[in-house]
Amino acid sequence: MKLAVWYEFGKPAVIEDVNIDPTGPGKVKLKIMATAICGSDIHSVKGEHGECKMPILAGHEIAAIVDEVGEGVSYVKPGDHVVASLVKAGCGQCRHCITGHPHLCPKGRQEFKLPGCYTLKDGTRPTATGGPLVGFAEYTLAPEECLIKIPEDMPFDVASLLGCGVISGFGAVTNAAQVKPFESVLVMGTGGVGLNAIQAARFVGAHPIIAVDTFDNKLKAAYDFGATHTINVKTEADLIAKVMEITEGEGVDYTFVTVAGIEAKRQAFSMLAMNGKQVIIGHGVGEMLSDFDAVEFVGGKTMTGSAMGRARTRVDIPNIIKLYKAGRYKLDELISNRYPLEKINEAMEETEKGGALRNVIMF
Numbered sequence: 001m002k003l004a005v006w007y008e009f010g011k012p013a014v015i016e017d018v019n020i021d022p023t024g025p026g027k028v029k030l031k032i033m034a035t036a037i038c039g040s041d042i043h044s045v046k047g048e049h050g051e052c053k054m055p056i057l058a059g060h061e062i063a064a065i066v067d068e069v070g071e072g073v074s075y076v077k078p079g080d081h082v083v084a085s086l087v088k089a090g091c092g093q094c095r096h097c098i099t100g101h102p103h104l105c106p107k108g109r110q111e112f113k114l115p116g117c118y119t120l121k122d123g124t125r126p127t128a129t130g131g132p133l134v135g136f137a138e139y140t141l142a143p144e145e146c147l148i149k150i151p152e153d154m155p156f157d158v159a160s161l162l163g164c165g166v167i168s169g170f171g172a173v174t175n176a177a178q179v180k181p182f183e184s185v186l187v188m189g190t191g192g193v194g195l196n197a198i199q200a201a202r203f204v205g206a207h208p209i210i211a212v213d214t215f216d217n218k219l220k221a222a223y224d225f226g227a228t229h230t231i232n233v234k235t236e237a238d239l240i241a242k243v244m245e246i247t248e249g250e251g252v253d254y255t256f257v258t259v260a261g262i263e264a265k266r267q268a269f270s271m272l273a274m275n276g277k278q279v280i281i282g283h284g285v286g287e288m289l290s291d292f293d294a295v296e297f298v299g300g301k302t303m304t305g306s307a308m309g310r311a312r313t314r315v316d317i318p319n320i321i322k323l324y325k326a327g328r329y330k331l332d333e334l335i336s337n338r339y340p341l342e343k344i345n346e347a348m349e350e351t352e353k354g355g356a357l358r359n360v361i362m363f
Contacts, residue, residue, distance in 0.1 A: 003137030004344050006056040009047030012345040013136070020139050027141045028076060029068040030084065033156035035135035036061035036335075036360045037351045038164050039191065039282075045348070059135025059361070060086055062142075063150070063159035073144045081150050083317060084133050085163035087308045088145040103310050136344060138363055148317045157338060157360045158324070158331045161192065162317050164308065165358060166331070169196025169258070171309015171316060172279050174204065177254050181205030184247055187227075188268050189258035190218040192334055192358040193281060195225045197256045199330060202226025203323075206254075208246060212239070215354055225330055243271040251276055258282045266291050275300035334358045 001020055004013040023029045041058040062084040066076045075089075076082060090102030097105050134140045150159050169192070173179050185201040187194045190213040201209045202225070211222035211230045219230040229246050236242050244251060251273035257265050259282040269278050269292065280303065297303075309316070323329035336356035339347040340363075347359040 001138040002341060003057065003134070004059075004341060006045045006058070007054055009045065009054065013045070013348075015342060015344075021141060023068045023070040023141060025071040026073060026144055027070040028066055028073055028144055028147060029070075030062070030064035030082070030140050030142055031067045032062055032064045032135060032138060032140060032363050034063045034160040034360050034362050035059045036157075036160040036165065036192075036358050037347055039193075039351070040164075041136075042348060042352050057134040057136070059137070060084070060133045061160050061162075061164045062133060062135040062140070063156040063162075064140075066147075067139065069144075075144050076147055076149060081152050081154065081156075081159075082147045083150055083159050083163045084135075084140075084142050084146050085148060085167070085308070085311070085313050085317075086133060086146065087167070087311045087313050088143065089148075089314050090145070100312065101310070102312055103308070136341065136361060138341075148313050150317070150321060154321060157335060157362060159321075160360055161331060161334055161358055162320060163313075165192035165334075166196050166320060167309040167311040167313070167316055168281060168306070169193040169198075169256075169309065170200040170320060171311045172256055172281055172306040173197050173200035173206075173254075175310040175312075175316075176304060176306035177256070177277060177279050179204050179206050179254055182207055183253040184208050184210075184250075184273075186210040186212065186243060186252045186255045186268065186271055187222075187258065188212045188255065188264055189282060190215075190222045190227075191258065191354075194218075194256070194258040195221060195330075195334060195357065197258065197281075198222055198227050199225040203329070210243060210246060210252065217355065218357070221333070221357060224333065239267060240270050247273075253277070254279065256281060260287070262287050262289075262291055265289075269296070269301065269303065272301050277301070278303045280305045335360055338362050 005016050006013050066078050066080040090097040090105035091107040185206045187197045190211045208228040211227035214234050253276050255268035255278045257268045324331050334357050338360050350356050351359050
């Protein structure tokens, strides 16, 4: 089977022919049909995640067909169509699962290792030694609890977006922040995650919805996905003043920061209303919050994080698919281009430049 391997940080991937391990207990062998490129993949192969070691396997936004199942697997069978996600389904029995927070399940809890940081073992293992998924490959092994069944008529390229980028944006709004109708929202960074935060905000009835980015094409897409106002930080002289103007001096109720960098988080925090909440999604290596003064929190401002949208994957993803099929949720419009595995370096380069919303590798 073929897969992409990175042997040096910042260098192109090499397409290798390797073997795959037997399908062990609790594991599922997947025939990958499509894998979307996430920004975390790019950070990993460039060495910007710190903890990654070479060589690296990447890719975690996966849509696939079940090829084989290991002993004890009961949720899926060969031939099932699935999405794979780094967020596990949970045990279904602990207090976190029972109260609707399976992402906190001690058994299935995400270890918060940065996605994409998976090391090839002995040159023969396309599965992760540092994480559960490898998507830039023809086949992979995945834990059963990482899988979500999808309808057979769901296009694989579109389905691949669901396991990370879509739920990260959608869940940040609906699960982490629980935005209510008429509350105001600002989204900083309108790539795949940001656009899903925007359309989730529209779905729950937020107003206004302000999109901030440096690319005009992404800001145009933000309008299509539900933004009521857009701001290009390259051309706007005073970003904070502009947001205050839009909100009649009050600031926004929620800011969602999908990009890395303390300065972006600092700006977004300054735009909050007195009791506003900032939700951090994007992050870089070694970002410290030393630029924030404790006094700023006394008035009621809060800050929280949202890893993978705090998703209940086997609830949230099927629900989003229902909305998509009903014409109430945009997914096709997120895909900029589709590439074969052999052109993964070209696809990654275009993604890194910032012009693409989501590029998808097709198998």
